[in-house]
Amino acid sequence: MSESIIQIIYLIAAVCFILSLKWLNTIKSSRRGVIVGVVGMLFAVTGTLLQPSIEYFTWLAIAIVLGSIIGVPLALIPMTKVPQRTALSHAFGAMAVTMVGTAEYYLNYAHINTFVMSTLSIEVLLGSLTFTASLMAAGKLQELLPSRPITYKGQNFVNFGVLGAALVLCVLLIMNPAASLSVHILFPLLIVLCMIFGVSFIMPIGGADMPTVISLLNSYAGLSASMMGFVLNNKLLIIAGALDGASGLILSIIMCKAMNRSFVNVLFGAFGQVQASAAATEQRSYRSAGAEEAAELMRTASSVMIVPGYGMAVAQAQHKVRELFDILTRQGVDVKFAIHPVAGRMPGHMNVLLAEADIPYDKLIEMEDANDELPQVDISLIIGANDVTNPVARHDKTSPIYGMPILDVDKSHMVMVIKRSMNPGFAGIDNDLYYMDKTLMLFGDAKAFVSDLIKELTRED
Amino acid sequence: MNPEMLSNLFVFVLAAFVGLEVIQRVSPLLHTPLMSLTNAISAISVVGSLVIAGEGKTLLSTVLGTIAVGAAIINIVSGYMITYRMVIMFKKREPKKS
Numbered sequence: 001m002s003e004s005i006i007q008i009i010y011l012i013a014a015v016c017f018i019l020s021l022k023w024l025n026t027i028k029s030s031r032r033g034v035i036v037g038v039v040g041m042l043f044a045v046t047g048t049l050l051q052p053s054i055e056y057f058t059w060l061a062i063a064i065v066l067g068s069i070i071g072v073p074l075a076l077i078p079m080t081k082v083p084q085r086t087a088l089s090h091a092f093g094a095m096a097v098t099m100v101g102t103a104e105y106y107l108n109y110a111h112i113n114t115f116v117m118s119t120l121s122i123e124v125l126l127g128s129l130t131f132t133a134s135l136m137a138a139g140k141l142q143e144l145l146p147s148r149p150i151t152y153k154g155q156n157f158v159n160f161g162v163l164g165a166a167l168v169l170c171v172l173l174i175m176n177p178a179a180s181l182s183v184h185i186l187f188p189l190l191i192v193l194c195m196i197f198g199v200s201f202i203m204p205i206g207g208a209d210m211p212t213v214i215s216l217l218n219s220y221a222g223l224s225a226s227m228m229g230f231v232l233n234n235k236l237l238i239i240a241g242a243l244d245g246a247s248g249l250i251l252s253i254i255m256c257k258a259m260n261r262s263f264v265n266v267l268f269g270a271f272g273q274v275q276a277s278a279a280a281t282e283q284r285s286y287r288s289a290g291a292e293e294a295a296e297l298m299r300t301a302s303s304v305m306i307v308p309g310y311g312m313a314v315a316q317a318q319h320k321v322r323e324l325f326d327i328l329t330r331q332g333v334d335v336k337f338a339i340h341p342v343a344g345r346m347p348g349h350m351n352v353l354l355a356e357a358d359i360p361y362d363k364l365i366e367m368e369d370a371n372d373e374l375p376q377v378d379i380s381l382i383i384g385a386n387d388v389t390n391p392v393a394r395h396d397k398t399s400p401i402y403g404m405p406i407l408d409v410d411k412s413h414m415v416m417v418i419k420r421s422m423n424p425g426f427a428g429i430d431n432d433l434y435y436m437d438k439t440l441m442l443f444g445d446a447k448a449f450v451s452d453l454i455k456e457l458t459r460e461d
Numbered sequence: 462m463n464p465e466m467l468s469n470l471f472v473f474v475l476a477a478f479v480g481l482e483v484i485q486r487v488s489p490l491l492h493t494p495l496m497s498l499t500n501a502i503s504a505i506s507v508v509g510s511l512v513i514a515g516e517g518k519t520l521l522s523t524v525l526g527t528i529a530v531g532a533a534i535i536n537i538v539s540g541y542m543i544t545y546r547m548v549i550m551f552k553k554r555e556p557k558k559s
Contacts, residue, residue, distance in 0.1 A: 017502050017505075018479060018483065020498065020502065021480070021483045021484060021487070021495075021498070021499070021502075022483050024487050024491055024494065024495055024498060024548075025483075025486045025487050025488065026488065027488065027490065027491065027548070027551045030491060030494065030548040030551070031545070031548055031549060033498070033548075034494075034498065034541060034544050034545045034548060035545075037498060037501065037502060037541060037544075038541050040502075041501070041502075041504075041505070041507075041537055041541070044505055044507070044508055045507060045508070045511070047508075048507075048508045048511045048512060049511065049515075051512065051515075053512065053515070053516050054511065054512065054515030054516060055515060055516065055517060056514070056515055056516075056517040056523070057515065059514060059517075059523065059527045060511060060514055060515055060527070060530060062527075063514065063527045063528070063530035063531040063534065064530065064531075064534050066531050066534075067530065067531040067532070067533070067534025067535045067537075067538065068534055068535075068538045070531075070535050070539075071534060071535040071536070071537070071538025071539040071542070072538060072539070072542065074535065074538075074539035074543075075538065075539040075540075075541075075542030075543040075546065076542075076543075076546075077543075079547075079550075082493060082497070082543070082547075085497075085539070085543065086493075086496055086497060086500060089497075089500050089535070089536045089539060089540060090500065092532040092533070092535050092536050093500065093503055093504055093506065093532070093533070093536050095528075095529070095532050096504075096506045096507075096510055096528075096529035096530075096532040096533045096536075097506050097529075099510070099525040099526070099528055099529040099532075100506060100509045100510050100513050100525065100526065100529050102525055103513045103521060103522035103525040103526055103529075104509075104513065104522075106519070106521055106522065107513075107518055107519065107522050115462050115466050116466075214496070215496070218496055218499060218500065221500070221503050222499065222503045225503045225505060225506045226473060228506055228509050229469070229473075229509075230466070230469055230473070231509075232508075232509050232512065233465060233466075233469065234508060234509065235469065235472050236505065236508060237505055237506065237508055237509060238469055238472050238473045238476065239472060239473075239476040240502050240503060240505035241503060241505065241506075242473050242476035242477040242480055243476060243477075243479070243480040243483075243484075243499065243502060244480075244499040244500070244502055244503035245477065245480070246476075246477050246478075246479075246480025246481045246484055247480060247484045247495060247496070247499040248496075248499070249481075250481060250484050250485060251492060251495070251496065254489075254492075339489070341489060346492075346493060346496065347489075347492035347493060347495075347496060348489060348490065348491060348492030348493035348494070348495070348496075349493055351489070351490045351491075351492070351493065351551075352493045352494070352547055352550070355490075355547070355550040355551045355552070356547075356550050358550075358552070360552060360553050361490055361551045361552065361553065362553055364490060366489055
């Protein structure tokens, strides 16, 4: 009887999770979505604690209290640090899954069946590689580790070798879960190999590929939780894990499409390698301007499209950008923001930063819609974005970013680019946009330059 | 494969399809909150961790389970809180303040 009550509580929790994601479809219902998600989790935890087999509550209570104490400050970090927080929590989740898988294996290896052992192997494989990979990603995003790709000769060979060896170990374990060799050597070795793979697979990944990789790790974390559900014969785990896995998968597909690259290319292509070849470009002429001239032009414009990129996040310029938005809007200029799907370091990164700065979300325009509007726009103002505006993606078949959908800022009447220097962006490709007759380069730190623009715009009011 | 496992497989495949359908409709504006929300939801592994830790069968399983409970709780607490913080930031144009 009590077992069926627990199952019904789990069913309610599963429904809550599905509703939670459904209500995240629109901004209006999104708060409700988060709340129903919390309710689902409370049901899940309560249902579990009702299980009669749970006898030791002291340690559970300590773990729950400690977890909450660490969790709260992690939720209060500034929005610019959201990508690294996300990566870090993927690591925590994957670590939990791996630990449970390990505990389950050592409890039951004597009488585990082939199907359960297969799911357990996948659980531990995905869990342990996601753990170290996410830690690496978090380290790169927090710039504790160099964020540029680290490559060496034969890297893909080594990576595939380690992964292949791990898969062979999985097969051996599935065939013979209770053998003494499996218990004492193969299982621990599997975890070690997967952890090594996690590290080596993130090494060649550069900052600009992070949106795709974070989404992929999100998917893995979900799938491994789902596999844990198979091992523990718990349908709630299977459902919630599958939802998370599906979400990560969709986001990574969207990110790949937005860069016109395949998964394989993102994971094994090491985009940064082309950097060397770009050094030899000849000097070309460009026009630059100061804040005064730029402000004057903006004042006379009737529409401005701001294109934010990771540079805006690095310079923490979003609040200054909001001030600029307010002033221009007050002066009758129609200001909007064009958001490229891979701008920033995770999906939706720019939207969250701009929303935090209090910019109304109906002014944040997706790429397709922005491209419809750009030919009529007087000034495109690019802040800390580069490759997503490079027209070379449209016509130069030899360019590494050829085919990537871009924001057609070159079609607007005038382009302004706030940039520190003429150095090329992450792909190491010179941006033709900067040499066009209608382009003005505004050199300086994004935050400082936008502040200067604001000063100029308010001075003569 | 016994019927129990088969029904688990059914549940997995159907849930994955529900997930794909539901999440495809999420506005790109909300992709970051989506990821932190699914992150919190996938901390459902707390359920497995609680069982492993609470049954206290062996020292190894209790220690691993307890750490796993802690890690999952971190994700639940920080995941839901930060998602809520994010979604309340999205506002329409408030009436003009002069």
